[in-house]
Amino acid sequence: MSGIVVQRFERTPLADIAALAEFGVATIHEAQGRKGLLASHMRPIYAGAQAAGTAVTVSLPPGDNWMIHVAVEVCRPGDVLVVAPSAPCSDGYFGDLLATSLKAHGVRGLIMDAGVRDVATLAEMRFPVWSKAIWAQGTIKASLGSVNSPIICAGLRIEPGDVIVADDDGVVAVGRAAAPKVAEAAKKRIANEEEKRKRLAAGELSLDMYDMRDKLKKLGLEYR
Amino acid sequence: MSGIVVQRFERTPLADIAALAEFGVATIHEAQGRKGLLASHMRPIYAGAQAAGTAVTVSLPPGDNWMIHVAVEVCRPGDVLVVAPSAPCSDGYFGDLLATSLKAHGVRGLIMDAGVRDVATLAEMRFPVWSKAIWAQGTIKASLGSVNSPIICAGLRIEPGDVIVADDDGVVAVGRAAAPKVAEAAKKRIANEEEKRKRLAAGELSLDMYDMRDKLKKLGLEYR
Amino acid sequence: MSGIVVQRFERTPLADIAALAEFGVATIHEAQGRKGLLASHMRPIYAGAQAAGTAVTVSLPPGDNWMIHVAVEVCRPGDVLVVAPSAPCSDGYFGDLLATSLKAHGVRGLIMDAGVRDVATLAEMRFPVWSKAIWAQGTIKASLGSVNSPIICAGLRIEPGDVIVADDDGVVAVGRAAAPKVAEAAKKRIANEEEKRKRLAAGELSLDMYDMRDKLKKLGLEYR
Amino acid sequence: MSGIVVQRFERTPLADIAALAEFGVATIHEAQGRKGLLASHMRPIYAGAQAAGTAVTVSLPPGDNWMIHVAVEVCRPGDVLVVAPSAPCSDGYFGDLLATSLKAHGVRGLIMDAGVRDVATLAEMRFPVWSKAIWAQGTIKASLGSVNSPIICAGLRIEPGDVIVADDDGVVAVGRAAAPKVAEAAKKRIANEEEKRKRLAAGELSLDMYDMRDKLKKLGLEYR
């Protein structure tokens, strides 16, 4: 699929994104049945980074960032760029110039299964990035990859147009069709947790709150 | 030892904890003869995190956090929860609801040789956590483990009731019986360092301050 | 080369250091032809750390920091200490006492391909350190190494007197002779980038700005 | 997709498998445009292991091998079992009893992105396995996963019925539809290589054989 730029694809509606953006990554991951997480090596470049948007996917060679330049043109406000090299790489594919360009086109963040650089400036710009590494090592512009093919990023398959939500806990993807249902489930979960938080803060035990004592006893838990 | 919850065990007295809590992890580790450190992959979830307390130990299966719920009931004010999975795992075993519950029972922090999540909220709550990973990946509640058996956590054996002190430099454990002696040794060390710090700040060389020149010469050190 | 301390060597002039210190690590790395970077595992102990100076190099055994004490005497204002163990090691070789001593002698920072400790104090002192690990594990003073021999640190060969520049993106070294030329190239690069940043911020595509469309077409890039 | 066993799916015809089985993993990977490889941590448990067949895919929880037992029933002669845990895990999911059972049903090998055990017996049986780890750590039978959903295994998406070919160089997957074309391309590649091998063995330089000198000169290669 190298050498292809897909310009038209169906994006998750921005209203669905907004509904999901109210929740954290852990909540969304639970709400869609404990799936959709990228691997744990994907970390934000500054504490408190947050982003929610529609995936524009980029596959590119190790050490070559040309396709990111190609992808900018395809982005629309509300997108999040999701980039994966075709072989493991920690080079600094992305810096503040590309971030300036993405920001000018309304892109909300970057998910990069490789390295990034200029992170002090990126943090100042509050342009949120999740990456595998931070490294000044530069890249070249010599070979093609693809834009908006389905890609595997940090162990998860991402389709263009999927929802991406990212925060301090990592990065989660939600399929376009499932977005409204997942947002609904997340809402219920949070409402439910609010109530629980109060009871736990008052000292109630989750053992009692969830009626776990019987099940534990049946499994043979023994107190000494 | 799976399926056992030990409710009664001897804790290090809180006065001994308080005596140790005045020192950093590096100092305590040196004061007890350069031992007692957990592995270097145990990192605080926010800069400046600090905790000192008595260990309540939890051993549990990979991807299953049920025993943490069981452990809360056994905790007393001044405890630190120390948790190790029975096989390596980066799942997010622990989040803000459990932290709310532990806080309500006076628990001072969490040492987790696996992953945690909701770290933005945990940092806001100033609930200190040291972990191997940060990851939203959820866990189930299906299998038993143990509470307050001796465990191996991040390469160190921890007995329930041991002292745990943790800061930006990592996590150190001190045995119950040794605590007063280690606190005493740490106190001397710090007093001693204060004096040295002044001399070093004034430009004196540690080579002279520690009388190292002769030893280095005997070993054959050559200046060119 | 163990057991040797080289006291005299040619340092890059401080004016050349000052010229380079105006630029970030990524810029300098690009300006000298995309080379000179230490490996990506070298990370600052606090966000925003910055240092630029002349390398004083230390090679020492795993778990033994004696040669750092020896090196202090050789340091001059404007130096950066660059330390590499002779076998991989994460021990905490360096803490606040040594930092106090280095600071008193005008040393601007530490590059340590191993562990450091007392990082909360180091951050408070604003003594910048880049290291492979943070760990309280102490070291001994028993064996010799060398000071100001050429060393391999984090995969790069460093000569005493080389320029070291470090920031959030990592650590770059520049040879003494090349420093003025690299500073010149960096200056041009930044001037050039300023102009580009404005155009990108206004929404211009890098595809057009760099005239990439033709080259991509020739390589066979296909839009769908 | 947890809790689902897909019994019917289209397999790549065994004749197509046979056509591909004549080639090594590196050749097939090149023949389909340099893609389809699982990550480099997937290693054979004995030197010389070889397998080619149709993928039956299994997704299962960390530390729980129940779904492998479920999958056996779905396997047919010519299949290769491809197993991935839902979170990273090195436990020994698979041993000689399961291998005996798979062998009895004509299964040709196992691709396991986790650990296996009983490897001495597996090697004696010549049951080929590629895995991330070798470890005796046992697993439980408590939770559901899925059989014959598409899975991500060692960084690659695998569909049930895909071709799997594995040897000392790793593991490659080929989509069902593409199999005949890839076999054809591999055949040409090998024929072509045979010719080249003779010329290279006679001392001819690949620089000349591939007419590379001009291109290198244009890029600025300089001989000194």
Add this chain to the structure above:
Amino acid sequence: MSGIVVQRFERTPLADIAALAEFGVATIHEAQGRKGLLASHMRPIYAGAQAAGTAVTVSLPPGDNWMIHVAVEVCRPGDVLVVAPSAPCSDGYFGDLLATSLKAHGVRGLIMDAGVRDVATLAEMRFPVWSKAIWAQGTIKASLGSVNSPIICAGLRIEPGDVIVADDDGVVAVGRAAAPKVAEAAKKRIANEEEKRKRLAAGELSLDMYDMRDKLKKLGLEYR
């Protein structure tokens, strides 16, 4: 506990060792309730390596193998040397001279949570070794450690006199008191497996053999 050599300690009787030596590591690990395994990075230096004996434990500094020389004197026929550095290290602590010495004293193998060297000769001698690394990097003889203190080796606490059994699947330890009971359990497990192996080889499904279908159905497993 540095600087101590414990000469007298209770060893598991050799008859108990012999009883356990008939079983593989995976079987023993299961027979004692799925515990006692060293971490998965402990690998044999040649395929088919096997050892069973009583642990003589050594703790030593990184890069210093002096205490192994001290330990030889304490070894008796039937022992297995178990060595762990006090900080992570891959140096080659052990080679063919030490193996010759250990063999002369009836030692049956080495478990080394660090590096070893001369592995071609060790393999020729059939002296079995399990280690974290193979590396020619030499060590010094400068600092003390301990012999026959309890140690943590590859994540497991080992007491002197414990049973060590090791094969291609890794390394397992069994406490002295538990040895006869574990051997008994292993014997039953193997007898039981023999029967199962035949039925599985005849094509019977483990789903039926273990009556799993009902439990899976209750959990909601769905066939499509």
Add this chain to the structure above:
Amino acid sequence: MSGIVVQRFERTPLADIAALAEFGVATIHEAQGRKGLLASHMRPIYAGAQAAGTAVTVSLPPGDNWMIHVAVEVCRPGDVLVVAPSAPCSDGYFGDLLATSLKAHGVRGLIMDAGVRDVATLAEMRFPVWSKAIWAQGTIKASLGSVNSPIICAGLRIEPGDVIVADDDGVVAVGRAAAPKVAEAAKKRIANEEEKRKRLAAGELSLDMYDMRDKLKKLGLEYR
């Protein structure tokens, strides 16, 4: 230094190579003062691999093996090719065609700080290779690197013409000028070891053979 091929450089005389080739890597490393080893991740692709020769060095981009083709022409009988990518990479840069070509020109082996492929064929050909990874992932031919510049390979600086010796314990380099002296030292060491081996095999303790008891006593070693 990209884009340069150095054709003339001084090689270590083949007689010096032959003198060193009689010894193992561990012996040579000790004989030159415990230095010169490449990192422990460099492993032979088959057990028993051995090579000794003069280094021809190659630096090349991640994922691009063009410069290996360029290097063949510069090789002479007795050389060993030493290759390092400019950024970390596990791609399969080298396979049996290149090995055929190198063999035709008398090259004795390959040291590759990246991945290789076709390892079954390479083992059959008995073409010895030490690498960081084995992986079928192919590379391109698009960008320049250098031949016979000094390079850093697996953490060690290698000059063209240096001696390379490699076996099951890893890879060691010896500078051209030092080769005769190191061979002499290795010879003495081996002679010395032969004597020791006999005494150790007869049961003599190294504690006595090396007169270690006094030194250990002075350091405070205590027997209990």
